[in-house]
Amino acid sequence: MDPTLLRNIRAIFFDLDGTLLEVEMDRFIPAYLRGLSGHLAEEGGSPGEIARLLLSTTGELLRGGNGHDSNEEAFLAALQQRLGIDREAFARRLGDYCADGLTALAPLTRPIPLARPILQTCFERGLTVAVATNPVFPRPVVDARLRWGQLDDFPFRQVTTIENSRHCKPDPRYFADLMDALGVVPAECVMVGNDALQDLAARRVGIATFLVDTYLVPRRSRREPPADFRGGHEELLEFVARLGPAAVEN
Numbered sequence: 046m047d048p049t050l051l052r053n054i055r056a057i058f059f060d061l062d063g064t065l066l067e068v069e070m071d072r073f074i075p076a077y078l079r080g081l082s083g084h085l086a087e088e089g090g091s092p093g094e095i096a097r098l099l100l101s102t103t104g105e106l107l108r109g110g111n112g113h114d115s116n117e118e119a120f121l122a123a124l125q126q127r128l129g130i131d132r133e134a135f136a137r138r139l140g141d142y143c144a145d146g147l148t149a150l151a152p153l154t155r156p157i158p159l160a161r162p163i164l165q166t167c168f169e170r171g172l173t174v175a176v177a178t179n180p181v182f183p184r185p186v187v188d189a190r191l192r193w194g195q196l197d198d199f200p201f202r203q204v205t206t207i208e209n210s211r212h213c214k215p216d217p218r219y220f221a222d223l224m225d226a227l228g229v230v231p232a233e234c235v236m237v238g239n240d241a242l243q244d245l246a247a248r249r250v251g252i253a254t255f256l257v258d259t260y261l262v263p264r265r266s267r268r269e270p271p272a273d274f275r276g277g278h279e280e281l282l283e284f285v286a287r288l289g290p291a292a293v294e295n
Contacts, residue, residue: 050253054288056202056229057167058220058247060238061178061187063260065164066194067155076153077186080146084138088130098127103181107213116180116207143185154193157259159278163285164199170289173227175203177236179243180210180219202227215246224250235288237281245270257281 062068082095102123106116114122124130130138167174178187184206191197191204203209203226205219212219224234231251238244238254240262245254248270256272274284 051287052290053232054172054235054253055233056173056175056224056227056235057285057288058175058177058223058234058236058252059164060236060240060244061176061190061194063239063262064237064244064257065157065160065176065196066190067157067260068190069153073150073153076150080149081139081142084142084146085124085128085130085135087138088128088134090128095128098123106181106207107179109212109216114211116210116213117183120207139183139185143189147186147189150189151193154190156193156195157278159282160194160196163278163282164196166282166285167288168199170285172285172289173202173229174199175205175223175227176201177205177214177220177223177238177244179214180205180207181213183207214240214243217246217249220247220250220252224252240264241270241272245272248273255281255284 059065062070078096078099079092082092082099085095086092102120105123106119121132121135124135125132164174176187176191184204187204187206188197203223205223210219211222214220220236224230234247234252236244236247236252236254237257239257239260241256242264243262245256248254253273254270255274255276257278258275259277276284
């Protein structure tokens, strides 16, 4: 492990689901779509039709934006065009859902015991810390997952959401935008995640990567880049303890 590389790190980007929070995503996403669709149906259309549109629109975001509009703008444009649901109506129904239905998803998540020590160590090392979750969820849904993971009290410099992002992982422009927002360059960054295809794409813009394999997302794609570092949460804790200007002294 090159001590010079470790010493130069100023910023660390963490994936959320499976990295900082244990989530049953195969149940979480369908349940979320059902719940939100039920509330949006108050504006017209059937819950099933709306759920299919939400899923297909999210897929379009994952395949790449136009580089100008935020993911939220693209998402809302699709709702307006296909279902006649405008920004105000969506915000109202999303608020209703978050107020009375979102907590039903909490049992599908569990805190990862070492997540707090890992993050605390990063802040103690003086690192800039961002939550680099794929920005297809509105901020209240991301905040809820951070709260369920007992991580919502950390002063993250950035949390990527549908509102503040133009691209999604594994698009290299997602990582470039995140670095621009934080004022850092690739040699100063590490991306940590449990999905080789999505998270290790940060290497395409020169960012070092750590594949945390406790809850590894199974992939068989030949497009997966190799990880610079790999291990479970115990190894990740040891790794972050060696980052930053004092790294060569440890």
